[in-house]
Amino acid sequence: MSFLSKWLFGVDIDEEQARQDSLNEGLRQENEADREKFGEAWFREAEANREAGAINDVGEEVTTAFEEGWNDGADNIRGAIGGTVNAVVGTPFKLIPWQVWLIAAVWAFFYFGGLKRVLKR
Numbered sequence: 448m449s450f451l452s453k454w455l456f457g458v459d460i461d462e463e464q465a466r467q468d469s470l471n472e473g474l475r476q477e478n479e480a481d482r483e484k485f486g487e488a489w490f491r492e493a494e495a496n497r498e499a500g501a502i503n504d505v506g507e508e509v510t511t512a513f514e515e516g517w518n519d520g521a522d523n524i525r526g527a528i529g530g531t532v533n534a535v536v537g538t539p540f541k542l543i544p545w546q547v548w549l550i551a552a553v554w555a556f557f558y559f560g561g562l563k564r565v566l567k568r
Contacts, residue, residue: 452506452509455513456509456513458509460505460506460509463505463509464504464505464506467501467502467505471497471501474497475494475497478490478493478494478497481493
């Protein structure tokens with residue numbers, strides 16, 4: 448799994464989890480060593496911050512970040528394509544007033560024999 452995760456995500460998930468656990472344990476030991484120096488209230492706050500900042504499942508964090516990036520990229524592509532299509536197709540139609548479009552449609556109806564076809568029925 449480590450080769451696959453390193454290839455897909457750019458990091459070895461198992462290695463990063465071990466690194467995270469080691470760093471978390473080192474910080475816990477430092478907090479414990481400074482407990483007497485700074486007091487019990489400081490120690491409780493430091494431990495709460497350490498626990499809040501700890502990443503217990505690196506694989507889940509990486510997967511979540513990967514999915515967020517994937518979705519952001521897909522949204523950016525959809526927005527760019529939609530904006531381009533709207534600009535290319537929509538702009539010329541917006542430049543001509545609706546009254547001109549109506550007159551052109553009525554003219555095309557008569558020109559292509561629409562009235563004759565309606566009267567025949």
